[in-house]
Amino acid sequence: AQKITQTQPGMFVQEKEAVTLDCTYDTSDPSYGLFWYKQPSSGEMIFLIYQGSYDQQNATEGRYSLNFQKARKSANLVISASQLGDSAMYFCAMREGQGSGGSNYKLTFGKGTLLTVNP
Amino acid sequence: ETGVTQTPRHLVMGMTNKKSLKCEQHLGHNAMYWYKQSAKKPLELMFVYNFKEQTENNSVPSRFSPECPNSSHLFLHLHTLQPEDSALYLCASSQVVGTEKLFFGSGTQLSVL
Numbered sequence: 001a002q003k004i005t006q007t008q009p010g011m012f013v014q015e016k017e018a019v020t021l022d023c024t025y026d027t028s029d030p031s032y033g034l035f036w037y038k039q040p041s042s043g044e045m046i047f048l049i050y051q052g053s054y055d056q057q058n059a060t061e062g063r064y065s066l067n068f069q070k071a072r073k074s075a076n077l078v079i080s081a082s083q084l085g086d087s088a089m090y091f092c093a094m095r096e097g098q099g100s101g102g103s104n105y106k107l108t109f110g111k112g113t114l115l116t117v118n119p
Numbered sequence: 120e121t122g123v124t125q126t127p128r129h130l131v132m133g134m135t136n137k138k139s140l141k142c143e144q145h146l147g148h149n150a151m152y153w154y155k156q157s158a159k160k161p162l163e164l165m166f167v168y169n170f171k172e173q174t175e176n177n178s179v180p181s182r183f184s185p186e187c188p189n190s191s192h193l194f195l196h197l198h199t200l201q202p203e204d205s206a207l208y209l210c211a212s213s214q215v216v217g218t219e220k221l222f223f224g225s226g227t228q229l230s231v232l
Contacts, residue, residue, distance in 0.1 A: 004161070042225055043207060043209075043225040043226040043228070044123075044209075044223050044224055044225040044226065045162075045211070045223035046223070047220045047221065047222070050220070091161075091162070093162075106164055106175070106177075107162075107164065107221070108161070109161040109162040110161055111160070111161050
């Protein structure tokens, strides 16, 4: 079974509007971390936002926020006020276990969502 | 200068060739990673080095041979590759293994003919 599922292969949004990219995950580990990365056409993966499983509040980083619904095992990325430069592939990823020097540090990535921002 | 630099950006090689991918990080990190990104597949972790020691080999075929001479440099030596090895190979680094934020390079787009 897939550990990270991104059901939207592609999404379109108008400039200045908000967009939500879906991500669901599957784990039985009570301690885990969820990440979103952006990959523009240049190829490099850019870290956007992180949510720990024990974090009480949803993570926010500028125009990015993570809608964390633990019971539903979803970690959707919300981008507010979309810009043309937001057009890219977006990947959701999960680390199971304690991380930070422990042995469970592998990131499992989803297949990604291609976001296109229209002017 | 970007944090993680990969060379070359593009590489075309025959199945009998030997080539190497290079990664250099200027962030003072101690952990470095090789990932493989194939078309329409999720990123796959290949190797992990922590303080120059290999801590993970994710069942990667022996035709891929990593080398980490110091914490700033990571190589991936390639020999007798197969066409299905064509992919984007991404290098990443982090402060230590397990920290949340990975910094990635722009990758090497490899084509095996």
